[in-house]
């Protein structure tokens with residue numbers, strides 16, 4: 001299996017601001033990669049470049065086997081993207097939201113009905129499928145947004161801070177849900193988060209970004225072993241974060 005993301009030396013400048021200074025990363029097919037880093041580190045900008053929402057000022061690579069700089073249309077068909085402020089229509093039901101999304105991907109009729117039913121089951125919203133989205137809790141809305149992001153069966157899903165704003169219980173439920181969705185749909189996932197516990201639970205690989213640069217990269221176990229001072233006592237992810245990205249107070253406590 002190859003890498004579903006492989007990018008080198010990405011840079012993004014906005015005038016004098018270098019939002020991304022040097023980011024290289026790889027995501028093996030089927031894995032979950034967590035991007036960690038303080039506010040303003042360049043996480044969202046990196047995700048926006050990888051998902052073709054914005055063009056890199058420099059750098060190159062492949063997403064789902066397509067050239068990042070030249071094959072944006074093919075990349076868009078192969079990925080899903082759930083933004084921080086993703087949009088569900090509050091005045092449509094969960095099912096209707098999904099059907100609208102299916103139509104946007106030219107999935108119609110029976111195929112759309114079937115796919116939507118499958119997704120409602122996958123994100124455990126069957127019981128609320130025909131209620132208006134405005135009656136959903138934060139966690140339910142997040143699950144609906146994730147389902148909307150994968151209507152077209154992408155190989156790769158980007159999630160920008162999927163659990164920000166959720167209460168701890170809803171957050172934990174979403175973590176186990178996401179792991180199941182990734183396995184069942186054969187999805188690779190790249191997500192940004194401020195929660196170290198989220199990265200610890202979900203990530204096969206962690207990339208820490210600070211000041212627009214990758215400052216540490218590895219599996220959670222590798223990173224913990226790297227900062228451990230005593231080989232009998234592996235470090236926690238908070239110590240890893242502190243070493244590479246600064247005070248943990250900047251990331252949200254679980």
Ligand SMILES: Nc1ncnc2c1ncn2[C@@H]1O[C@H](COP(=O)(O)OP(=O)(O)OP(=O)(O)O)[C@@H](O)[C@H]1O
Nearest residue numbers: 014017018019037038039040041042043044045046
């Ligand atoms: N469109 C833009 N124009 C100018 N500067 C921008 C723009 N987008 C991002 N930046 C700047 O680039 C830097 C990186 O921003 P980015 O949103 O990628 O960080 P982040 O790591 O996602 O932060 P957060 O955790 O707060 O979401 C910040 O200094 C930000 O102000």
